[in-house]
Amino acid sequence: MSGPVLEVADLSVRYRTPVGPAYAVDGIGFNLMPRERMGLVGESGSGKSTTVLALMRMIRPPGEISAGHVRLExxxxxxxxxxxxxxxxxxxxxxxxxxxxxxxxxxxPIGAQFADLFAAHDIDPDDGHVAGLLSRVGLPPAVAARFPHELSGGMKQRVCIALAIALTPAVILADEPTSALDVVVQKQVLATLGRVQQDIGAAIILIGHDMALMAHFVDRIGVMYAGRLVETGPVKTVFRSPTHPYTKLLIGALPSLTARRAFQGIPGVPPSLTERPPGCPFQTRCPIAEARCRIEAPAPRPVGSDHLVACHLVGPA
Amino acid sequence: MYLDYAIRRFGIMLLVFALAVSINFALPRLTPGDPVEQQLNQLVSTSSGSVGDVKAIVDSYRARFGLDQPVWRQYFDYWGMVLRFDLGFSLANYPERVSESIAGAMPWTLGLLGMATLISFAIGTLMGGLLAWPRAPRWLGWFAAPFLVLSAIPYFLIGVILLFVGAIVYRVFPAGGGFPFDMTPGFNWATVGGILWHATLPALSIVLAQIGSWAIGMRGMLVSVLGEDYIMLAEAKGLTQRRIFLWYAVRNALLPQITKLALTLGHLVSGAILVEVIFSYPGMGYRLYQAIQSKDFFVIQGIVLVLSISIAVTMFVLDLLYPLIDPRITNKRN
Incomplete structure (x- = not known):
């Protein structure tokens, strides 16, 4: 197989604020292979959506991409x-x-929102093209004549998926595509997304905070915390043997079907993005933090096959 | 479905129309004093000669205008007159009919205010849209600032200033009237030119006063539309800036502006009475002003009725157009 379809290195996004720059994304890097499904998880404000916007180069002022490389094909x-x-x-x-x-x-109407996409890219689609796209996401051709308010939330998301595959891109970025939908529809829409992604042979980055939904969908997962990628690895490895202290706590917080116990959270709150204290961003909440963590920020290091963790205290030293 | 909706809206318009006619009938009869007597008393007090038996004249006038009939009878007669566009006679210029008087004044007002409103709407809306558009040129902001200042000044004050500067100090434009005195109006370029020349200052005073408020309204709407998710997706789709601006941003921000435009057009006839007065423009506003001065009740009543009807009709037309402009306005009742 050829090289990665998307290479991201040292990508940083900062927002200018009255109290100084806020680093929403702080030097993240990863590679996405063709047809690969990668997930990005993290709590609100950890920089997931900002990463997606930065990859599309759609950060609006006062935000800006302050450093890094994004190579697409x-x-x-x-x-x-x-x-x-x-x-x-x-x-x-x-x-x-x-x-x-x-x-x-x-x-x-929906049809016009396909038409302007084709027009913007100088494509003159065949008559049945939009109907074909709609049927691939499980919608009847009549939807093309409908207005958005005449469709349900699930149907609208399917329309968005059909738009996303209309020009057979190499990479699909899906930013919490199911968070606005109810649980039953979530699964169906995600299944549709996975099917069409395989049909057109695209790679996909799925953003989300639903770890369970993520575990069923992606091949590789990246865990974000305070704008940094703290752990990346094959989804099975990360779920079976989470290595970064944050990932451990995150997976420990998942409710279990077999054991009856009280829900566990992670005490504390993420650090302010404007202050950026030296050292590891997770130090204030980390159960195993030591002196070194307060001075030096950890860089991602391999701890296993295709498994990177940004922590001083784990893995082969 | 659209037909049902249109019929229902038409019914509402008829209801408004009926209410307007009824209120218009009732109001003068609820006010104290008798217009006929007032008019005659004025005549008696101002004329040097004898007027004769005032009582007999009042009675004969009453019979002439049907005021001696029972109220319900008068009411039905009034409806009959309204439906025949017969609004009675002008008291001040007796042989003239109110309907003729209004018909003579209406085109001037519609022309002047219609054009002025459409021009200020078009320029103001475009300017407001560009003010909110991040990729618009910077100089536009400087260009727009004076209009925002002007929108704080009442239009009649701007009218007085324009009149003073444009017609008295520099004598470039005429000081009043709808067309040159020495001209016989006809369908030729000279007439059109003369009318435009006379309309320039009054129209300009309205345009200058209104552009700012159209621009402010549009800027506010566009700013909130630009924050919508569909603008982001449009940008992600790789649409051209032009397409996003016109079909995603302006198209959606325009909807409240169009409502405002329709309301403004509905109030057009009454909207700028003072401008017509300042420039002695032969429109509805000036006519109404004259009628109030001379206590010409039937003309006042007629003009007020025409105003109410014109608002009802514009609202009806707006209701018919709105579902076409904004598909979310459903025709269904739930």
Whole structure:
């Protein structure tokens, strides 16, 4: 197999605030192989969605990408001209948005929202093309004539998925595609997303905070904390033997079907993104933190096959 | 389904119409004093000669205008008159009919205010849209600031200033009237030019006063629309900035502006009475002003009725158009 379809290195996004820059994403890096399914999990504010926006180069002022590289199929996304960037979006890297309920233009029928996508990329689709896309996500062709308010939340998200695969991109970024949907529809929509992703042979990055949903879907998982990627590895490895203290606590907090016990949380709150104390961002909540953790920020180190952890105190020293 | 909706809206318009006619009938009869007597007393007090038996004249006028009939009879007669567009006679210029008087004044007002409103709507809305658009040129903000200041000044004050500067100090534009005195109106370019020349200052005073408020309204709406998820997805789709601006941002931000435009057009006829007065413009506002000055009750009543009807009709047209502009306005009742 060829090299990675998406290479991210040292990517940082900061927002200018009155009290100094806030680092929403702080030097993350990972590779995404063709057809691979990667998950990014983390609590609210850990930088998951900002990462997706940064990959699409859609960070708006006062935010900016302050450092890093994003290579999509070998091309430097951060160096593309406005026009090249516009033509790359959705054609090579598409997005399934978080707010499916409000991501479609309320005053244009669905068909028109496919038509302008094709027009923007100088594609003249065949007559049955939109109907074909809709049927691939399990929607009848009549949906093309409907307005967004005439569709249910699940149907709207399916429309968004159909849009995302319309130009057969190499990478699909799915930003909590199911968080606005109810549990039953969540599973169906995620199954649809997985099926069409395999159909067109795209790689996918799935953002979410539902660890269980994630475990069933992705091949590899990355855990984010305070803008950093603290652990990445094959999903089975990470779930079976979580290594970073944060991942351990996170997986320990999952409710169990077999053992009856009180829910466990992680005491404390994430650090302020503007203050950025030296050392490991997790030091204030970490049960095993020691002096070194308060001075030196840990870099991701391999602890096993394809398994990276950013912690001084675990793995082979 | 759309037909049901249209019929229902039409019914509502008829209801408003009936209420307007009834209130218009009742109001003058609820006010103290008798217009006929007042008019005659004025005549008696101002004329040097004898007027004759005032009582007999009052009675004959009453019979002439049907005021001696029972109220319910008058009410039905009034309906009959309204439906025949017969609004009675002008008291001040007796042989003239109210309907003729209104018909003569209406086109001037519709022309002047219609054009002025549409121009200020178009410029103001576009300007407001661009003010909120991050990729719009910077100089636009400087350009727009004076209009925002102007929107704080009442339009009649701007009218007085324009009149003073444009017609008295520099004598570029006429000081009043709808067309040159020495011209016989006809369907030719000279007439059109003369009318436009006379309409410039009054129209400008309205346009200058309104652009700012259209721009502010549009800017506010566009800013909130730009925060919507569908704008983000449109950008992610790789649509051109032009397409996003026009079809995603402006298209959605325009909806409240159009409602405001329809309301403004509905109140058009009464909207700028003072501008017409300042520029002696032969429109409805000036006519109403004259009628109030001369206590010409039937003309006042007629104009008020026409105003209510014009608002009802614009609302009806707006209701018919709105589902086409915004598909979310459902025609169903739930």
């Amino acid at each position: 070998g091309r430097d996304v951060l160096a593309l001209s406005e026009e090249d960037l516009r033509r790359t979006r959705f054609a090579r890297m598409s997005l399934v948005p978080q707010g499916a309920m409000s991501s479609l233009n309320p005053v244009l």
